[in-house]
Amino acid sequence: QLQLQESGPGLVKPSETLSLTCTVSGGSISNTNYYWGWIRQPPGKGLEWIGNIYYSGATYYNPSLKSRVTISVDTSKNQFSLKLSSVTAADTAVYYCASKTGDAFNIWGQGTMVTVSS
Amino acid sequence: QSALTQPASVSGSPGQSITISCTGTIIDVESYDLISWYQQHPGKAPKLMIYEAFKRPSGVSNRFSGSKSGNTASLTISGLQAEDEADYYCCSYAGTVTYWVFGGGTKVTVL
Numbered sequence: 001q002l003q004l005q006e007s008g009p010g011l012v013k014p015s016e017t018l019s020l021t022c023t024v025s026g027g028s029i030s031n032t033n034y035y036w037g038w039i040r041q042p043p044g045k046g047l048e049w050i051g052n053i054y055y056s057g058a059t060y061y062n063p064s065l066k067s068r069v070t071i072s073v074d075t076s077k078n079q080f081s082l083k084l085s086s087v088t089a090a091d092t093a094v095y096y097c098a099s100k101t102g103d104a105f106n107i108w109g110q111g112t113m114v115t116v117s118s
Numbered sequence: 119q120s121a122l123t124q125p126a127s128v129s130g131s132p133g134q135s136i137t138i139s140c141t142g143t144i145i146d147v148e149s150y151d152l153i154s155w156y157q158q159h160p161g162k163a164p165k166l167m168i169y170e171a172f173k174r175p176s177g178v179s180n181r182f183s184g185s186k187s188g189n190t191a192s193l194t195i196s197g198l199q200a201e202d203e204a205d206y207y208c209c210s211y212a213g214t215v216t217y218w219v220f221g222g223g224t225k226v227t228v229l
Contacts, residue, residue: 037218046222103169104154106169111163
């Protein structure tokens with residue numbers, strides 16, 4: 001049973017870079033049937049897709065965040081990561097990692113709250 | 119403002135059927151059947167309920183069904199139960215520039 005777990009700092013200062021890692025267990029991140037994605041949800045608001053990555057390293061980003069986002073994959077550790085630069089209070093959100101297959105996000109991590117504040 | 123439009127809230131009594139709409143445009147919902155629906159209980163991660171517009175993942179109750187007509191996708195919950203009270207989000211593929219867009223979410227209340 002595939003499981004995903006986010007990890008990273010819960011507090012980031014304005015203008016700095018938010019860094020999160022998603023560890024995949026119960027399956028291989030190199031499985032050719034899956035893409036791996038990040039989705040966020042500001043407090044009390046809806047979901048926003050951030051981007052996806054394939055095990056080969058191919059990336060797909062939300063155009064509104066593309067200039068600040070980098071998603072990478074480490075197949076040796078069965079992990080993929082998110083970096084979001086120049087953060088502001090508007091980036092405060094619960095960040096989810098998820099697997100995507102069948103053109104849907106089928107397995108989600110529990111989410112991790114990241115607050116941007118000095 | 120979300121790319122896909124959903125009603126803010128829908129309510130129904132136990133046993134009734136309700137339908138949540140998800141309205142997009144020609145660049146997303148109307149052009150692709152790659153629409154998914156997610157259920158989210160408070161403080162929990164979203165759960166996939168429908169994919170490719172009308173397909174149900176294994177383990178999801180057959181009380182949940184999806185459909186699409188033109189630029190509007192719909193999620194119908196039949197035989198409404200107290201446990202169905204949650205937020206529901208639609209998501210659509212939107213081509214090779216925007217890729218994936220979510221709706222703003224619909225709060226379902228069981229009266």
